[in-house]
């Protein structure tokens with residue numbers, strides 16, 4: 001199974017000060033050097049973390065693949081067509097949400113989704129649809145022309161360790177099986193962490209996991225000792 005690392009929260013931290021630190025390009029390079037098979041980033045309408053110049057810099061420096069998460073917005077589609085990432089992942093977006101809260105309603109807007117992704121597919125960009133593990137959404141996704149779905153693992157992650165875990169996990173398993181039967185390739189992501197990720201191996205044929213928040217959070221602690229020691233050394 002491949003690992004796509006989402007670097008959005010490197011940019012969140014950078015933007016808190018408005019400067020250049022920490023550098024998202026460097027973060028992407030470190031992720032790649034340590035086995036990330038792609039770098040994922042979400043260019044949001046409000047540009048709250050990743051900015052246009054970041055995606056342009058990433059496309060020129062990445063050694064692996066850029067997976068651009070985006071909503072159905074014309075201006076972002078224009079950027080995607082300009083930079084031509086390896087893949088895009090279509091996500092729903094609400095301005096007030098803290099993070100992507102649910103999957104894209106493909107079944108409820110089949111025509112709109114199909115039309116929106118057509119120019120991207122025509123440009124040779126792989127298209128993935130971020131959906132809840134719901135039979136209706138999987139069936140609709142298979143009609144759009146997209147090659148991939150990314151299953152939203154947020155509910156599974158939230159229920160992990162509770163009695164509802166199995167129900168949420170089985171939804172993922174069944175959705176993946178159906179998607180593959182319908183000719184779709186399957187990725188997964190959202191809320192996966194160092195405790196709950198191991199069950200993804202129980203889902204046959206998953207291609208790639210896209211993981212951000214838990215990796216960046218862990219990096220703070222695995223890197224903090226060195227950072228404090230180095231500063232202490234400099235000022236002693």
Ligand code: PXP
Nearest residue numbers: 100130189190191210211212213
């Ligand atoms: N996949 C998609 C489509 C997402 O929107 C996100 C969050 O930006 C992720 C994966 C990664 O989620 P997390 O940061 O919880 O690992």
